[in-house]
Amino acid sequence: MSAILVLLGYGIGGYMLLGSSLSSAAYLTMMTLTTEGSSAADRLSTGGKLFTASLAVLGVAVFVAALGVAGTALVEGRFGPRGRMRRMQHRIDTFRDHFIICAYGRVGQAVAREFEADGIPFVVIDSKAELEEVMQRDKVAYLIDNASSEQVLRRAGIDRARGLVCAVDSDAENVYITLTARALNPAIAIVSRASEPASVDRLARAGASSVVSPYVSSGRRMALLAVRPHIVDFLEFSRPGTSxxxxxxxxxxxxxxxxxxxxxxxxxxxxxxxxxxxxxxxxxxxxxxxxxxxxxxxxxxxxxxxxxxxxx
The missing domain is CATH 3.30.70.1450 (Regulator of K+ conductance, C-terminal domain)
Incomplete structure (x- = not known):
């Protein structure tokens, strides 16, 4: 906009210096910039014609530059990061009775695969931008942001979600996410990960419906495989997508x-x-x-x- 105003000032001022009145200068400037041309231009002096040519060149340059900026903004809005996140948010807004997975590490990805096998919709929240390519590859709905933020959890649809899985590596962050999620949706089911034994009680008091320790669970599974292998085989057999x-x-x-x-x-x-x-x-x-x-x-x-x- 400022470039157009400068261009108008340049044209009107130049024609007035060449002897035209204000109205004539404005008329010649507008005719030149809109490439309409004018019969009055034929009566201009050599200097006036050269000035008209320079004004036309500048006008075309500003138009091309403005077109490039507008095209870039359009492409960024449609195909760039902002457009991609707008489309992702629109996809998330359609979810109902879904799950929210906080963190897309090894545990979060394993949870996501189980949900996919059972046809359960879910949203992933992870603050690590380097995981965005992985989430795009897996075609999951996701938000690159802090899962402990009330605003982010609302964007993930916590008020209409069925459950939330806290799979963050930090027990302290899982406690905070659990507290925030429970406050936003008292009825939601929350399954949280605990790396340390002392965190199990903290997470339960924070509002977690269930607390899982990957190390304890692995030990129990290994013991079951050693003592009751057929029961484990039965449970594996009855998993979604296996039979x-x-x-x-x-x-x-x-x-x-x-x-x-x-x-x-x-x-x-x-x-x-x-x-x-x-x-x-x-x-x-x-x-x-x-x-x-x-x-x-x-x-x-x-x-x-x-x-x-x-x-x-």
Missing amino acids: DCRLEEIRIAADSHLLGRPLRQACKGVLPLLVRRADGTLLPRPDPDSALHPGDTLIVFGDLGALRPIEE
Whole structure:
């Protein structure tokens, strides 16, 4: 804008110095800059014609420069970092009942692969810009920012999320993220990672629904493989994406069509293994004639075709 004003001042001032009135100078300047031309230009002196030529060249140069700036801004807005993040935010805004994964290290990536195998939508938050290429390669929805920020968690849709996984290497940061997330969404399920044994209690008091220590979990898994290998094989066999059969957890909502139905009717085609009542009571090998109540959690095993109607 300033370049255009300078150009107008240059043209009007130059024509006035050559003897034109203010109105004529403004007219000649506008005709030259818009490349319309004017018959009055033919009556100009040699100096006037040279000035008109210089004004035309300057006008074309400013126009080309302005066009380049506008084109660059358009390309950056559509294909550059800003445009990419706007499209990513629009994608995240469509998510409902999703999970938020804080940190995309080895643990976070393993969690993401499990969610992908089960068809569960999720958003990754990581402050490390060098991981952006990895997240783009994996085609995950992500935000490059601080996961402990309330604003960032809101952008990730925490108010409508189903759960949050804290997989940051720092226990202190996991505690802070857990506190912030619990304050923003009291009903959200939070699974947090603890590297140190002392952090387990801190995370639980901060509001974590479950706390996992990778080292303890690895030790337990190794012990199970040594003592009960067939149980581990069964659990691996029933993981999403590994077979047509799997274990599934179904929470009975207040408006569920399964309410009041006996298990033999509610679980057609699948095997009910366990019922956890709303008060925490466990019913292993539940009676086929027992009914389901609001807040119950049903653990079943069966093929996908039989599980789908129950899940829906």
